[in-house]
Amino acid sequence: MTSPRLSVRDLQVTYTTKHDAVHAVDRVSFDVQNDEIFGIVGESGCGKSTLASTILRLLDDNGEITGGEIRYGDWDLAAMSDRELARQIRGREISMVFQDPNTSLDPVYTIGRQLIETIRQHLDVSKQEARKRAIQSLADVGIPSPEDRLDDYPHQFSGGMRQRVVIAIALSCNPGLLIADEPTTGLDVSIQAQILDLLEDINDNHDTSVILITHDLGVVAEVCDRVGVMYAGNLVEISPVDVVYDDPKHPYTEDLLRSIPETHEMKSELTVIKGTPPDLRDPPSGCRYHPRCTKVCSDACETGDIPQVYRENGSTVRCYLYDPAENPEYEGSTEGDGERPDGQLEHPEGGEQR
């Protein structure tokens, strides 16, 4: 059985502010398989970007990993020195693409120079070879006449093309994992679709797994294989995409789907989720969704420590509804109790239960 490309276990991230600690990511566990596009969704402020930045340890200065592991190959990214991470991982094994391409491109250098420098920083190749690779990377992301465009500056590209250039830089060293944080937000719909097609193409043809952070469940439906749903710093559900829309398990996933018109395939009426996500300086006890949840089934929802996850028909869910001890109406899953934190469903690995 092949190991996952990335394994995150019990990850905790805290920001320290003048007066408080913000628990932005709390005991999050998931795997990303080879060649998979794994989506992460959730309302604003639920910790998606923090989670993405933590994988490459690009957190703001006041952010800190306070627990857990991030396994990539033989490395634990959570424990590596920053120097080692910069040398071995960033831009070489794992690359990141952000929402605004302008934050990733330097306006004063040609994109050729930026591409070639990235390549030579990570790979031991001649300038000529790096130039060849740069042209190929631009061609791979669909930039017409790539050789001619090497000498252009970022402002000479449209917004969608700039994002393609950023993706070309991210791909130039053939990373095993690409993390894309809201890469299409702000682009018009047709360009959005092209960038999503590009991510699929990269995933299919470059042996690159993708983590796609988005608040848009329509985007997830279009390109992801599995999705992790984040709420208030917790990953509350991990499901295959073809399951989650028909049969969401966590009440938050269900409510989220009901509140989004374009992906709403359920028969019930469109509703807004009441209330707002909690202040992560002082999150609710028990399940963090319990104050907004319409399916509270036990006192444990309000007070229990809820590290367990339950498996049910292809999904992994962190909710007492699926715990026979807390919800007598629950008749149990055909998949057994499966207290596996990784959400891995199609190729369950052994020996990782806790």
Ligand SMILES: Nc1ncnc2c1ncn2[C@@H]1O[C@H](COP(=O)(O)OP(=O)(O)OP(=O)(O)O)[C@@H](O)[C@H]1O
């Ligand atoms: N540097 C920081 N210092 C303190 N708190 C922070 C910092 N960065 C983020 N946070 C807090 O961490 C929590 C998670 O934020 P994060 O940006 O990761 O969420 P998100 O789901 O990506 O939101 P969005 O979709 O709006 O980008 C929020 O409560 C946010 O206010």
